[in-house]
Amino acid sequence: MYKQAIVTFASSLLCLSGGLTIGISAVLLPKLEEDEEFYWTKEYGSWIASIAPISSIFSCLCIGSLLDRFGRKSAHIMLSFPFIIGWLCMAFANDFYVMMVGRFFTGFSFGAVRSTSIIYLGEISDPKYRGIILLCPTLAMNFGVLLSHVIGYLTNWRTALLICIFPNVIQLVLIFFLKESPYWLISKGRVNEAIECFRWFRGMGARSENELHLIIEKQKSKGAGLTIRELLKIVFSGSFGRPIVTLFFVFLAMQFSGINVFPFYANDLVVTMFDEKIDTFLVMMIIDLIRVGVCVLICLIGKVMHRRASFLYCTYATVILLFLLVVVRFYEKAVPYKWIPLSLVLFYNGVASVVVSIGWSFIAELFPNNVRGLGSGLAGAISYCLLSSSVKVTPDLLARGEPAMYGTFAIVTLISSVILYSLLPETHGKTLQAIEDSYNNKDRTTTL
Template sequence: MDTKYTLIGEQNYKLPVLGRQLLVCLSACVYSFMLGLSFGSPTVAVAQLRARANSTAAVSREMGSWIASATGFVAIPTVVISVIVVHHFGRKKVFNYATVVSFVSFTIFYCSKNATHILVSRLFCGVLAGLLMSMVLMVMTESMTPRYRGLFFAFKSASVNWGIWCSNTIGTFCPYNYIGIVGISCSIINFLITFVMPETPFWLASRGRYEECAAAHRWLKGADEDAEKELKAIIESSQKDAKESTQTRKSLLTTVKEYWTIIVYQPSFYKPVSIGFIIQIMHVASGKMVLTMYAIEILGKVTKNKTTAHYFMLILDGFSVLGMYMGCFLAKRLKRRTMFLCSSTLSAILMFAVSFYLYLIKFKILSENNIIFLSILVLYSLVTCCGPILLFSVICSELFPLKGRSFGVILSGVNNSALFALSVKFTPYLLWAIDTENTFLFYAIFSITCIFLAYKYLPETKDKTLNEIAALFQ
């Protein structure tokens, strides 16, 4: 294959390779932090609005569930639109669009005074979440070296929990509107970072811009032997795809048939996407995001004290962040598959333990003890954030197929958004209908079912390039 490209300019970069990789990681972490701010905001905002009115009627159960789940529902069409935009206009431009959306979202949140205002802010946040699930994952997988990719994805995932903790802390001790100030500041920081970052090599190669692809790849990953080998593979793969693709305009029916062929007849597409779906279901089945969104309601029902519930929420948020960094440490030393399955299994066991404890209290076999309850939840938060919460985005992004990648990202993003939205929307009714102990039991059984499927089909992806991972499904 004739691969023609040269290096544009000198390699006298002010930052070493690790520094340039960290800059890309920082941008993704800031986006994730903003998403965490948004995820945590309904918990404290709804509680404050009800406290100000001295009535739960200020924010009904129906409105509360819509505020919590609106982000997920809006993210579904956003993922589809954003992947199409990213495919045609590049990752870097969409980064800038996402920055503007986040600025608008947090500005509305800062100015909000009632539940309707918060809901509008959450709708804009849904756009940000959809962009994050598509654009940021693509940027990181295409820009990171295999050596750092898992660790940087772990930092990105940990940033979501930092955002949740920050949001809940602000909402516990200050007016919830102050969360908007932090979000606006993060939007400005990311806007400045995007001026330094290059476009991703994969996208530049897909457009036949091989000179720019080589320059961007060397800016991101250096010019050592492994990096040059990967660069050559990217360009040769792109040239091969370009020769195979027809230059004539395709009808809608022809395009649909092609995608149907990819989905049904190409294992390199449907196998990794299907496994990714299982991992996403496990992420929801872990129950951690639901516990985060309705922490005050769930903890308040057990502790019978709103103040205690607030403090327990902050303690769990702190241990969740600690669990993420424990996971970052372990991710460098353990196999991805082993770590994910073991932590998910232990998380499910601890959900069974929470359910069992609450049953003992319900039938008056044990007297209520907040320390025991908190201790189990602390262990659950540590283990869950160390495994399924931390690793699900890492594994899913690594599994995105190279051929039909954009379509795979759309399917994955829609599935993830729908799962999140539906679980958050209907959990309040689940808590009301079957109570807290049965809700934990439901998620535990759901999680165990997914673990069996992941054990059977999930391959090891640690330290493998995207081409090597794709070869596992040929």
């Protein structure tokens, strides 16, 4: 188990860098505006905030082939370098265009880190602990957002950007000492190496050996590689198509719940929602701590938590809280206590954080082994297309009034969660092979 913990820590550092990427804009933009040596216009802010999710789409389209061709471990190494280049470009930028180049590089890696980390961790982890391990990248992402706000507030913006490099350096050192995913090695026909790696991660218990034997037997029937015809057959099969459709609605519920928009415009949203005199940094810290705390909590109970039920219950709770915010903000003058909207926002952030944490964990579990990289990359691209859309439309929705923004988020989340009730399978405690078989209707005990 301790080896799986070390791998989880190393891989999660990549996601921590992703959290730094999405969180840094909330404190970077106000400081750039105040910096007299940095030329600034209001239009620059939305571009710097939104370029990261836009560039993320490109990496999502590339990461599938990288994961399937070069392996999960190699993909971790490849993604570290754009982060480092991006942070350096931004730290030494003297104009908007160099800043945008750096932001593009960090955004490029940001788009692929979560699927890369979750795929790797999903394949090396014991089903007994997989529920906990797959939540750690999201915990690291939320901690990265918190850390970015702290260092951005306490230091000069150039110093803050240089500090952001360190997680990538530590991750690069650690990852060189770790082993490749046995699932990927088996898919490439490197069976002996895969057996060694599998036992290094999981030991030689009876249950682990049975799982290893089943994986090898399944792969023998598939072959070591895929022809174009075989690949197309899988892509257009139910075992690939249903996960893509399912994850589309999972990500639609996640990204249009509004929770992931907050880090991009945290300062502006807090001021708009409450009062210009409120301590916006304090509110940001409270919300960041809530999100991190929620992730820690669900990691602690992840071993026994049924993820499908938990995800759906939390989407319904998010919808209820969003509609309550619509009512409270619409009848603002009739609300006797000003702490009521603040409390609703804090509860909303906590519940919606569960939706995001659990939602991303499904990406490692639903796709067939042979095309898991391709599927995760495509699903990630869909997610960040939806995130880019939500980031771009939020200022316009907010300009129409907070009830319009909350109402739109609530309606989209509600529609998605109703559809997911019939699409989303329970994956708790099941092996990856059992989940794959459920989509092929080979194992009726694992169907929806």
